Amino acid sequence: MLKYYLPFAVYTATVLAAGQNGTLKVPPCPDTASISFTTAVPNGDPCPKTQVNICYTDKSLELAFTAFNETNFYYNPSHQTNSNIWAYEAMEAFISKGSDDPQTYFEYEASPNNQTFNAFIYNPSREALPGQPMDHAFISSPFSDGFKDLKVLCGE
Numbered sequence: 001m002l003k004y005y006l007p008f009a010v011y012t013a014t015v016l017a018a019g020q021n022g023t024l025k026v027p028p029c030p031d032t033a034s035i036s037f038t039t040a041v042p043n044g045d046p047c048p049k050t051q052v053n054i055c056y057t058d059k060s061l062e063l064a065f066t067a068f069n070e071t072n073f074y075y076n077p078s079h080q081t082n083s084n085i086w087a088y089e090a091m092e093a094f095i096s097k098g099s100d101d102p103q104t105y106f107e108y109e110a111s112p113n114n115q116t117f118n119a120f121i122y123n124p125s126r127e128a129l130p131g132q133p134m135d136h137a138f139i140s141s142p143f144s145d146g147f148k149d150l151k152v153l154c155g156e
Helices: none
Strands: 002-006 014-016 023-025 033-039 046-056 061-067 091-095 104-110 116-122 135-138 148-151
Touching: 023 033, 046 091, 061 091
Parallel strands: none
Antiparallel strands: 002 061, 002 148, 014 023, 033 046, 046 061, 091 104, 104 116, 116 135
8 A cells, every 4th residue: 555645724625537437535534435447548448456545634634545456566776756656657636726627737656666656737638648738847846845645565
């Protein structure tokens, strides 16, 4: 299980369910809302079951990612904070206010070797296509900025 704490206040939150239409009502901690999926985004290929439990406090959004039956833990050991970890195995969260398809959102990713990608994304076309405008602002020192994480892999 990978558990990450993001340090910003969230009073009402909805999460667009990966691979599903709709939203997830997120409760205050210690209660959690949960969503699971078995298809990869965006191509829909089958993948091991993945579950995300989520809740919030007045200071943080708490995400617990669980990858079931994962056998590879494929990552690049040379990756550092904000490297292209999405090209390997990574848990990803795309966080925005409301339930509409956003132009701006916070993207948070974590790899099996505990590297993270942390950026505010501006995507006015809402697509990641060549020639479309898209920009980002990295959070380059996430743990110094108050991000906390706990990583527990199955079998440890």
